[in-house]
Amino acid sequence: MPEAQTQPAGVAGTPRTGAVVPVLAFAGIVVALMQTLVIPLIPELPKLLHASASDATWAITATLLAGAVATPVMGRLGDMYGKRRMLLVSLGLLVAGSVVCGLSDALVPMVIGRTLQGLSSGVIALGISIMRDELPAERLGGATALMSASLGVGGALGLPAAALLAEYADWHVLFWTSAGMGVLATVLVVTFVPESSVRTGGRFDVVGAAGLSAGLVALLLAISKGGDWGWDSGRVEGLFGMATAVLLAWGWWELRHAAPLVDLRVTAGRQVLLTNLASAVFGFAMFAMSLVLPQLLQLPEATGYGLGQSMLAVGLVLGPSGLVMMAFAPLSARISKTRGPKVTLMLGAVVVAAGYALGVVLMSAVWQLVLVSSVIGAGIGLAYGAMPTLIMAAVPVSETAAANSLNTLMRAIGTSISSAMAGVILAQLTTGFGPLTLPSQNGFRVVLGIGAAAALVALAVAAFLPGRRPAPVTPPARPLAAARSGS
Known part of the structure; x- marks a missing residue:
């Protein structure tokens, strides 16, 4: 692997560096909003796009596939050619995809636009890596915890906003809003985020x-x-x-290969390997909530277990979980600093398992589902905040973006497996409701139980992580003038 080319790095505490954390967190939330943007539209997509139901699902699948491809590639390109540069490329793709979707009334342009949006998925891993390069050690833990949690925060907070827009405005407004937020994030990154000085150089694999x-x-x-x-x-x-x-x-x-896309020798190390495995399991556990709670809320009350709520109500019920994730991000950093990120990850797993266990027995009222989603959100906020700390403590500075990208990718793989497994379970455990066949209450309970079990598996995996608290990596300092210039 070529040796990292390190120029002087930024001085924390300057106005420019002081804005890095909120700007990067906002960029992460904007990208996460893109993931939930189409959820209120899913039942209407076939009609809106003049396509069959199976073809319309490509508007969802294309984003997933594009994100899986872009995340590790953007991470490696960021390490090689500049993390800020790749961050801006990713945000540009988000804006371009949003504009294409905003102009679409047919399936093909919508799929193209959603693919471009999916290519922006590397923003969170790149943001975490920039924080490692720019922030002092005492601020790094809290900042990376917030950035890591922004994926869940944006998804939870975006759902009520998207549902409100979809209900009271033309559906294209969703994508024009996404484009506008992407432009704002781009301007903020250009203005306040300096280019990372740590690069590997070499040729792209x-x-x-x-x-x-x-x-x-x-x-x-x-x-x-x-x-x-x-x-x-x-x-x-x-x-x-x-x-x-x-x-x-x-x-x-x-x-x-002399300069691989992913250094498998580094990722096969105990700490990185187990953290990535725990990330995949957490991704699995997190998505179970997103699949079960909206259906329970929207099914007719006549079923005996549905709550007959609107999509807007669904967003308002799940929204607090995003606020809880954000609130628990600094707590995650504090626990990691005093007890080590391994303890934080294990605690997060226990809280998520407890949330799902509550969901198995508390599903008969709106307030109960708010409680369940908030407890699960607290656990996710704790766990997601610890993951980048574990990764960065075990990889060289020159591998930061690639390693964090792989960790983000493992969450996405876990989420995809969760979606598929839950779909199979809910399709098998059904009940009749007039001419319709709906998922049964026992089916929902099984999925929630599997979510709890997945969290306990993550707990078991985390238990094998090294117990010592890794020393934080402090980036080299660079002159104040260089920090202000963003060079």
Whole structure:
């Protein structure tokens, strides 16, 4: 691996550096909003796009696939050519995709726009990496915890806003709002975020990027479309087989390449490997809440367990969980500083498991679901805040963006598997309601129980992490004039 080329880094405490944390957190929230933007539109997408229900789901799937490809690639490019530069490229793709969607009335341009939006998914990992380079050690823990939690914060807070806009305005306004927020985030990054001074240089691993992209697309396409195409269909089995073969070949290539896209020797280290595994399990656990609670809230009261609420009410019920995640991010950093990030991650897992256990028995009133989502949000805020601290303590400074990107990718893979598994369970455990077949209350309880079990698995994985508290990495200082120039 080429040696990192380090020029003097920024001085924390200048006006420019002092704004880095809120600006990067805002950029992360804007990207997370993109993920939940279309949720209120899902039932109407076939009609809005003049497409079949199965074809309309590509507006969701395309974003997932694009994000899986972009996250590790943008991380490596950030390490090589500048994290701020790749952050601006990502935000530019978000704006471009939002504009395309805002002008769309058909499936193909919508899928193109959603793909461009998905390519912005590397923003959070890049933001965490910039914080490592620019902030002093005493501020780094709280800042990275907030940035890591912004994925959940933006998703939870964006749902009520998106539902409100979808209910009372033309649906295109959702995407024009996203474009406007993306432009604002871009201007703020240009104004306040200096370019990171830590770079690896070298050549980009094109073969590694192509191999990882092909393997991930095959894997996630099989997972996300398995329910529609049939899990035992030749198409799905072929995609799983292709994913296995391509990812094995990719691993062989990465281990032999002088400057790999992902340094597998670093990621195979105990701390990084176990943190990534815990991230995948947490991604699985987090999404179970997003699948179950909205359906419980919206099903008719006549079912005996549905609460008959609108999509706007769904957003208002889930919104507090985002505020709780944000509130618990500094607590996560404080616990990590005093007891170590391993303890914080384990505590987060326990709280998430407790939240899901509450959900199994408390699902008959709106206030109960607010309580359940808030408890789960607290656990996620604790756990997500600890993950980047564990990753950054175990990788060289020159690998920060790539390592954080891989960690973010593992969450996305866990989320995709959760969505697919919950879909299968809810399709099997059903009840009749007039001419309709709806998921049964027991089906929802099974999914919530699996969410609790996944959190306990994450607890068990975290228990094997090294117990000592890693020393924070302090970036080198650079002159005040250089910090102000953003060079």
